[in-house]
Amino acid sequence: MSVAELVPYDEALSRYEPVIGLETHVELGTMTKMFCGCLIEFGAPPNTSVCPVCLGLPGSLPVTNRAAIEYTIKIGLALNCSIATWCRFARKNYFYPDMPKDFQISQYDEPLCTDGYLDVTVEGQEFRVGIERVHLEEDTGKTLHVGGATGRIHGAEYSLVDYNRAGIPLVEVVTKPVTGTGSLAPLVARAYVTELRGLLQALDVSDVRMEEGSLRSDVNTSLAPIGAAEWGKRTETKNVNSLRSVERAVRFEIERQAAILDAGGRVVQETRHFHEDNGTTTSGRSKEEAQDYRYFPEPDLVPVAPPAEWVEQLRASLPELPAARRARLQEAWGFSDQEMTWLRNAGAIDLVAQTIAAGASPADARKWWLGELAMHANKSGVELSSLPVTPANVARVSALVKAGALNDKLARQVLEAVLAGEGSPDEVVAARGLAVVSDDGALTEAVDAAIAANPDIAAKIRDGKTAAVGALVGAVMKATKGRADASRARQLILERLS
Numbered sequence: 466m467s468v469a470e471l472v473p474y475d476e477a478l479s480r481y482e483p484v485i486g487l488e489t490h491v492e493l494g495t496m497t498k499m500f501c502g503c504l505i506e507f508g509a510p511p512n513t514s515v516c517p518v519c520l521g522l523p524g525s526l527p528v529t530n531r532a533a534i535e536y537t538i539k540i541g542l543a544l545n546c547s548i549a550t551w552c553r554f555a556r557k558n559y560f561y562p563d564m565p566k567d568f569q570i571s572q573y574d575e576p577l578c579t580d581g582y583l584d585v586t587v588e589g590q591e592f593r594v595g596i597e598r599v600h601l602e603e604d605t606g607k608t609l610h611v612g613g614a615t616g617r618i619h620g621a622e623y624s625l626v627d628y629n630r631a632g633i634p635l636v637e638v639v640t641k642p643v644t645g646t647g648s649l650a651p652l653v654a655r656a657y658v659t660e661l662r663g664l665l666q667a668l669d670v671s672d673v674r675m676e677e678g679s680l681r682s683d684v685n686t687s688l689a690p691i692g693a694a695e696w697g698k699r700t701e702t703k704n705v706n707s708l709r710s711v712e713r714a715v716r717f718e719i720e721r722q723a724a725i726l727d728a729g730g731r732v733v734q735e736t737r738h739f740h741e742d743n744g745t746t747t748s749g750r751s752k753e754e755a756q757d758y759r760y761f762p763e764p765d766l767v768p769v770a771p772p773a774e775w776v777e778q779l780r781a782s783l784p785e786l787p788a789a790r791r792a793r794l795q796e797a798w799g800f801s802d803q804e805m806t807w808l809r810n811a812g813a814i815d816l817v818a819q820t821i822a823a824g825a826s827p828a829d830a831r832k833w834w835l836g837e838l839a840m841h842a843n844k845s846g847v848e849l850s851s852l853p854v855t856p857a858n859v860a861r862v863s864a865l866v867k868a869g870a871l872n873d874k875l876a877r878q879v880l881e882a883v884l885a886g887e888g889s890p891d892e893v894v895a896a897r898g899l900a901v902v903s904d905d906g907a908l909t910e911a912v913d914a915a916i917a918a919n920p921d922i923a924a925k926i927r928d929g930k931t932a933a934v935g936a937l938v939g940a941v942m943k944a945t946k947g948r949a950d951a952s953r954a955r956q957l958i959l960e961r962l963s
């Protein structure tokens with residue numbers, strides 16, 4: 466479907482109600498694979514981290530990785546799920562070269578964690594995203610199709626397969642259908658993946674690098690006429706690997722499906738591929754008929770029955786989760802909801818926290834990160850956290866302003882110089898001679914010159930019209946290239962002319 470045939474977003478939402486759902490795969494950061502002792506190493510040469518178990522050689526037997534079970538229970542607890550007291554792995558049978566065993570060990574009707582939720586806030590509105598299940602499985606190998614134009618198997622001359630990834634523990638977090646989001650659906654989808662990523666990071670169970678595929682989301686979208694009794698047919702956009710793309714994928718599917726429904730057509734239940742370059746999706750594999758994977762309980766593994774005491778120990782060991790941390794920091798810093806939202810959207814919460822820890826006041830830390838530095842990051846198209854300035858630098862500039870050694874204008878110049886790689890704030894101040902001039906000797910000279918050059922204004926002030934003093938302070942600032950201590954200059958002028 467070409468872009469011209471899409472229904473504009475707002476128009477689509479005036480007639481249709483979206484339902485979204487997300488299935489997120491997370492590679493766990495365990496030392497070894499799910500069912501064998503192979504080390505997990507990103508970027509290792511192809512097929513070097515393999516053994517008879519993960520290659521599925523006859524006679525090899527899997528053993529469950531305890532750390533992977535522990536990580537999964539922690540994720541379930543953090544997502545407010547119930548933890549199964551007894552569950553089994555299942556064989557998902559399918560023939561595809563990325564899984565050398567011709568089946569994948571997964572969980573089917575007995576997931577480890579069920580029925581939880583994660584709250585997200587979008588534009589001041591809170592949405593509770595229900596969690597259907599959190600289950601554990603092993604990742605598949607990676608295939609590389611060579612010779613075709615698209616990198617897909619269609620049109621390829623041959624394919625290469627790397628089994629290093631086969632057997633890495635993979636957690637799948639599946640939401641319940643999310644309804645009632647209306648036009649905020651794309652933002653809710655993005656906010657959910659953002660919050661989930663932050664939670665996984667806080668739990669320290671995965672490196673959650675979307676660009677490297679250790680966290681990837683399948684995004685389900687369906688549309689139905691507003692007020693309809695039934696939901697529409699859903700599509701599943703696979704392996705979306707950036708937060709921005711999650712939002713764009715939902716948005717595009719809404720515009721595309723609305724066009725089909727407007728024309729009296731039928732949305733096909735299928736998987737779709739997302740294209741980063743133009744933000745569109747294209748048809749993948751039909752899901753009109755459910756594939757039969759002939760699941761059955763994995764006979765080579767004992768059931769998983771986490772003792773209640775162990776689960777409680779893990780619950781007690783959970784770190785402070787992102788939502789609780791934000792609430793605590795907001796209270797401590799005295800920021801409004803809106804100010805916290807700005808910080809979050811700018812990815813500045815940790816930076817502000819570190820700047821405050823380095824001695825700045827909350828208001829100053831926020832001012833510099835959301836002001837001067839956010840502007841700079843925007844201009845150069847990078848994240849705030851990748852700017853070449855540290856929270857300690859910002860705290861130092863803020864301290865210099867507070868001590869009267871810098872005014873705001875000079876402080877901005879110092880930060881710019883730090884960003885340009887000229888050194889620490891103190892080095893920049895020394896090298897560029899940027900400190901505020903407040904010593905009376907130097908100031909008096911400038912004050913006298915300003916009075917001599919503006920006899921009319923000086924006369925007014927002598928007559929008691931002290932409001933005119935601003936013009937002379939301005940002249941002093943100009944003469945000192947903005948470095949004068951303005952309040953001291955004002956004092957000196959008034960003393961001279963009284």
Ligand SMILES: [Zn+2]
Nearest residue numbers: 501503516519
């Ligand atoms: Zn192995």
